[in-house]
Amino acid sequence: MGDSDLEFDFELLRELTETDGVPGYEEDVRAAVRRELTAATDEVRTDAMGNVVGTVEGGDYEVVVAAHMDEIGFMVRHVTDEGFLRLDALGGWDPRILRAQRVRIHTREESLTGVIGSVPPHTLTDEQKEKEQQVSDVHVDLGLPSETVEERVDVGDLVTMQQTTVRMGDLVTGKALDDRVCLFAMLEAAHRLDDPAVTVHFVATVQEEVGLRGAQAVGVDLDPDLALALDVTVANDVPGFDAADHVTELGEGVAVKLKDSSVITTPKVNRRLRDVADSEGISHQLEVLPAGGTDTANLQRAGGAVPVGALSVPTRYLHTPTECAHVTDVAAMVDLLSAFVESETGEHDYSL
Structure with missing residues (x-):
């Protein structure tokens, strides 16, 4: 213990x-x-x-x-022509913590790993720096061709954070x-x-x-x-x-x-x-x-x-x-x- x-x-x-x-x-x-x-x-x-x-x-x-x-989690609300996913929140998320997180997409046939995209600080515009973030702004990158994403992911599929639970000193975190x-x-x-x-x-x-x-x-x-x-x-x-x-x-x-x-x-x-x-x-x-x-x-x-x-x-x-x-x-x-x-x-x- x-x-x-x-x-x-x-x-x-x-x-x-x-x-x-x-x-x-x-x-x-x-x-x-x-x-x-x-x-x-x-x-x-x-x-x-x-x-x-x-x-x-x-x-x-x-x-x-x-x-x-x-x-709390998400539901897929849109699949873009380029194969990225747009999300709708299920529960109360703070959009500030979503960037660069790894997520799991639950389709009818399988679970897929994705990441929520983040613009590198090198290319952030002043407007992007000042904009208040919304869940609707984020996108999920599956690392797959758009045709494959369209075949495997549907609107309504569920998205959760991909995270393990560990002991950290006297705390549990996950x-x-x-x-x-x-x-x-x-x-x-x-x-x-x-x-x-x-x-x-x-x-x-x-x-x-x-x-x-x-x-x-x-x-x-x-x-x-x-x-x-x-x-x-x-x-x-x-x-x-x-x-x-x-x-x-x-x-x-x-x-x-x-x-x-x-x-x-x-x-x-x-x-x-x-x-x-x-x-x-x-x-x-x-x-x-x-x-x-x-x-x-x-x-x-x-x-x-x-x-x-x-x-x-x-x-x-x-x-x-x-x-x-x-x-x-x-x-x-x-x-x-x-x-x-x-x-x-x-x-x-x-x-x-």
Whole structure:
């Protein structure tokens, strides 16, 4: 484990993060999730949207724990006469980080490697230097003749970042830690759970990155008594930010979300999460996120009012191919989620 003595199934985390699955096309991730939940829960099912639900039977009180499967990516919107690809974004990309990245194009028959083109600094014009970049400006070079590209690539084919997941000191870095690192934590907690007092639905949701869509269906279909969502959050503990502006910091534990721009979590759920963390000696920090949202919002209100909580893994460089999370924070999420669910009796008062 390097600098850490934690038990940590890095191979499962690597499988989840290196597997490709953009919004609406999560099938390869779904296969891994179904395998893990089949071994950990009493029943596994997939709904019409592609959400996977693994249920551990307990009492009548029902708890949903959710983490999303999808990662941000692209769809091919045009193939030029010269054989280059133009892209449409699936999720929120910062166009500044796209240049010179290696990507994978998923066609019906195969996966192709490509690169997003970048103009060398030697030939940049002043206009190009000053222009605000857009996803629509980038092109993918496949290194193939235009006739071959036209034969092998269609509009609508999917594009993901070609990236590996590696250990870097006490951190894990790679693509799609948003939200596969929390998906990993949920699966680990599911494997730990034994004979709960309440019924627990472990849900791997779809299409979070394009509007929390899978969670909305889950909120209606399962109609839980309590819901917890797991996602990453901003860790801006890097040069250029004052300590007062840090949303979270790496290595300080799992974050208990108080609010983001889509939700204010239920105060009594927050309080119990913090109390459980204190009693179990689990490192944690509080999260106030100025912008952004997670599945928590739709779980709170899609099927009527539901008390909600949210746990987050602090992550640097979100929505890039080099997202970074600290292994102790991931372990803390597993520990707190497990302890919270195991101690849920259905008799706690979460009313306002």
